[in-house]
Amino acid sequence: MYQVKTYNAIAQAGLNTFTKDYALNQSDQPDAYLIRSVNLHQETLPKSLKVIARAGAGVNNVPLEAATANGTAVFNTPGSNANAVKELVIALLVIASRNLMAAASYSAEHTEADVSQRTEHDKTKFNGTELLGKTLAVIGLGHVGSLVANAALSLGMNVIGYDPYLSADAAWNIAKQVQRAASIKDAVKDADYVTVHVPKNEDTLHLISTTELNAMQPGVNLFNYSRIGIVDNAAAVTALNAGHVAHYYTDFGEPQLANRQDVTVTPHIGGSTIEAEVNGATQAAKTIMTYLETGNVKAAINLPDLNVPFNAAYRFTVIHENVPNMVSQITSKLATANLNIATMANAAKDKTAYTIIDVDDLDHQSSQQLIDALNAIPAVTRVRLLSHN
Ligand SMILES: NC(=O)C1=CN([C@@H]2O[C@H](COP(=O)(O)OP(=O)(O)OC[C@H]3O[C@@H](n4cnc5c(N)ncnc54)[C@H](O)[C@@H]3O)[C@@H](O)[C@H]2O)C=CC1
Numbered sequence: 412m413y414q415v416k417t418y419n420a421i422a423q424a425g426l427n428t429f430t431k432d433y434a435l436n437q438s439d440q441p442d443a444y445l446i447r448s449v450n451l452h453q454e455t456l457p458k459s460l461k462v463i464a465r466a467g468a469g470v471n472n473v474p475l476e477a478a479t480a481n482g483t484a485v486f487n488t489p490g491s492n493a494n495a496v497k498e499l500v501i502a503l504l505v506i507a508s509r510n511l512m513a514a515a516s517y518s519a520e521h522t523e524a525d526v527s528q529r530t531e532h533d534k535t536k537f538n539g540t541e542l543l544g545k546t547l548a549v550i551g552l553g554h555v556g557s558l559v560a561n562a563a564l565s566l567g568m569n570v571i572g573y574d575p576y577l578s579a580d581a582a583w584n585i586a587k588q589v590q591r592a593a594s595i596k597d598a599v600k601d602a603d604y605v606t607v608h609v610p611k612n613e614d615t616l617h618l619i620s621t622t623e624l625n626a627m628q629p630g631v632n633l634f635n636y637s638r639i640g641i642v643d644n645a646a647a648v649t650a651l652n653a654g655h656v657a658h659y660y661t662d663f664g665e666p667q668l669a670n671r672q673d674v675t676v677t678p679h680i681g682g683s684t685i686e687a688e689v690n691g692a693t694q695a696a697k698t699i700m701t702y703l704e705t706g707n708v709k710a711a712i713n714l715p716d717l718n719v720p721f722n723a724a725y726r727f728t729v730i731h732e733n734v735p736n737m738v739s740q741i742t743s744k745l746a747t748a749n750l751n752i753a754t755m756a757n758a759a760k761d762k763t764a765y766t767i768i769d770v771d772d773l774d775h776q777s778s779q780q781l782i783d784a785l786n787a788i789p790a791v792t793r794v795r796l797l798s799h800n
């Protein structure tokens with residue numbers, strides 16, 4: 412029985428995906444974590460932990476180096492909540508263009524009779540603009556950014572995208588009318604609205620700061636529905652104070668953004684729809700089961716892709732450092748154990764490599780000895796033995 416520890420509110424419909432071989436509990440010997448936004452950076456990952464699945468996109472709450480050193484695979488659920496973020500950003504574009512926050516709270520501030528008398532008079536206070544023909548800059552054109560860009564096009568906006576790392580697969584999702592910018596400055600310089608949809612990492616910290624804000628035209632509306640820190644909030648506040656940025660919308664609050672008419676902070680609700688939560692939890696549960704039962708890897712954050720049909724009786728999976736001579740050391744241990752290899756595959760990603768070896772016969776007496784011998788190879792971080800039962 413596999414032990415799965417969950418953190419945060421995980422959609423029950425997703426948890427129902429687990430088969431009877433999985434126990435959901437708070438075990439201190441978990442095989443898997445299924446998480447959302449919990450910050451794991453201060454946690455010591457237990458040695459039993461083979462996989463962390465993040466229901467959602469961002470993995471900045473997961474200590475990736477520690478996980479890799481522990482031999483723990485880390486996955487997210489790409490795209491599972493992208494539509495939810497897209498719809499929220501489109502709603503905010505409409506809110507921004509039509510002064511809708513102020514207009515919608517208007518009736519709450521007046522008595523019924525007063526409203527009926529004043530409506531026609533006061534409506535001029537809430538004049539807006541249309542999105543049709545306005546320009547949106549989208550920084551990051553992955554799962555969320557591509558949906559936002561395409562939806563904005565369908566509203567008649569001009570859309571300029573910037574994403575120097577766009578994958579070939581992701582490029583297929585972007586409408587050809589989205590113009591490509593060569594730099595952030597080029598993307599934002601004529602934009603009425605700027606939205607960022609990039610992962611948080613050391614390269615994207617303060618991606619939008621004073622230089623980029625100064626490159627925007629006065630009156631721009633800025634959106635950060637990615638992560639705190641991608642927009643330099645201190646620089647954004649300076650630009651708001653100068654009247655250069657008209658309004659800043661973000662999903663991530665901090666004290667300097669509080670109590671301002673020109674800032675809207677939503678409480679990290681970008682992915683908070685029933686549909687997105689079910690999608691994410693279901694995808695995460697399936698990922699955990701596939702990895703624990705077959706060792707196969709597709710789109711892990713810290714392991715290379717490796718997909719080998721599991722047809723043999725037994726499978727060894729070995730996570731190790733990406734250094735020379737590992738495969739020969741591993742196979743020589745199997746040779747010493749007099750084992751015939753049915754299938755073998757190896758792949759590497761950055762500093763980490765992963766080897767799968769299938770065998771048809773295995774003497775149970777000596778299997779633990781072999782696991783110990785593989786674990787004793789310097790640079791091996793985790794060995795697992797899988798079988799079909
Ligand atoms: N507010 C919320 O609740 C949610 C927030 N997010 C966040 O939104 C962001 C985007 O998520 P996804 O679209 O799913 O990720 P993704 O990985 O599908 O796309 C990110 C894109 O950013 C691009 N990129 C990376 N560095 C860049 C840079 N320096 N400049 C320009 N582009 C760059 C990548 O090439 C990629 O195409 C992430 O930070 C994620 O954590 C995602 C879902 C919900």
Ligand SMILES: O=C(O)CCC(=O)C(=O)O
Nearest residue numbers: 447448467468469682683
């Ligand atoms: O609602 C959540 O769990 C977080 C969504 C999010 O920020 C993400 O998927 O990166």
